[in-house]
Amino acid sequence: MVESIIQDISIESLRNGDRAEFAQLVDAYSAPIYRLGLRMLGNEQDAEDVLQNTFLSALTHLPAFEGRSSVLTWLYRIAVNEALMILRRGKPEVNIDDTDLSDDNDQISPTQFVDWGALPEDELLSSEGKQALDTAIQNLPENLRMVFLLRDIQDLSIKDTADTLNLTEANVKVRLLRARLLLREQLSYYYGERMMKEKSNG
Amino acid sequence: MAESTHETCEGLLGSLSDYIDGDLGAELCRQIEKHIAECEDCRIVVDTTRKTVDLVHASNDPQTGLPDDVRDRLYKRLNLDDYLKPSAK
Numbered sequence: 001m002v003e004s005i006i007q008d009i010s011i012e013s014l015r016n017g018d019r020a021e022f023a024q025l026v027d028a029y030s031a032p033i034y035r036l037g038l039r040m041l042g043n044e045q046d047a048e049d050v051l052q053n054t055f056l057s058a059l060t061h062l063p064a065f066e067g068r069s070s071v072l073t074w075l076y077r078i079a080v081n082e083a084l085m086i087l088r089r090g091k092p093e094v095n096i097d098d099t100d101l102s103d104d105n106d107q108i109s110p111t112q113f114v115d116w117g118a119l120p121e122d123e124l125l126s127s128e129g130k131q132a133l134d135t136a137i138q139n140l141p142e143n144l145r146m147v148f149l150l151r152d153i154q155d156l157s158i159k160d161t162a163d164t165l166n167l168t169e170a171n172v173k174v175r176l177l178r179a180r181l182l183l184r185e186q187l188s189y190y191y192g193e194r195m196m197k198e199k200s201n202g
Numbered sequence: 203m204a205e206s207t208h209e210t211c212e213g214l215l216g217s218l219s220d221y222i223d224g225d226l227g228a229e230l231c232r233q234i235e236k237h238i239a240e241c242e243d244c245r246i247v248v249d250t251t252r253k254t255v256d257l258v259h260a261s262n263d264p265q266t267g268l269p270d271d272v273r274d275r276l277y278k279r280l281n282l283d284d285y286l287k288p289s290a291k
């Protein structure tokens with residue numbers, strides 16, 4: 001969807017400082033970058049800062065862009081770094097490096113076995129349900145959330161997610177699984193309670 | 203032995219993401235399906251994890267554009283004001 005726009009944008013023109021081409025790049029990718037910023041930082045002001053800084057930085061670094069990754073992956077990488085800088089302002093311990101995930105075999109074991117998957121769609125996607133999902137995503141540990149956002153929200157491949165975050169693909173897979181299992185646990189609590197209430201209300 | 207990996211609940215969990223994303227070979231899929239036909243807990247974990255990912259996709263509207271004021275400020279900041287409106291010159 002977004003990727004298809006890439007065909008029309010000339011890296012050569014971008015590197016040569018073609019402003020019309022750059023405007024096209026901004027037009028194509030500003031919405032996904034802004035959404036990513038919103039998800040990463042949780043507020044509009046910070047998301048707007050990430051958006052502006054990403055394209056300002058892109059403008060500066062375009063001459064050095066070698067085109068080894070797609071432009072979108074490259075922009076995401078800049079945006080993630082901008083977002084991490086903002087996150088670290090508040091909590092300096094934020095770290096998404098490989099090293100904090102040495103115990104790859106340490107799975108998150110499911111503890112909730114409520115069969116909520118068969119609930120009707122309109123109940124699962126009620127505004128309250130969406131809110132529960134948003135909160136659960138927001139509550140993911142930082143190192144899992146970044147992977148989850150790029151893969152499951154921005155729809156990047158495992159490889160592009162790995163490239164964007166400078167992680168190995170194996171590491172991305174481990175984190176993605178953990179993130180999904182953690183979200184599943186959260187949603188199981190939420191929908192489990194709802195199913196109990198419905199039962200008791202007859 | 204690789205064939206027996208998905209006989210344990212823990213082994214199945216390791217392939218859960220690939221299974222949901224359709225990145226698993228037919229034989230491994232068959233093993234998982236055999237397991238969850240006999241193991242209710244894993245059947246629920248597979249179903250609800252898949253549903254979780256589905257919900258994330260469904261609640262994430264890629265058509266959501268940039269708010270107009272955010273877009274205006276971005277173009278100003280980048281000195282792209284003259285490209286702000288797609289109207290012909």
Ligand SMILES: [Zn+2]
Pocket residue numbers: 210211214237241243244245
């Ligand atoms: Zn099992």
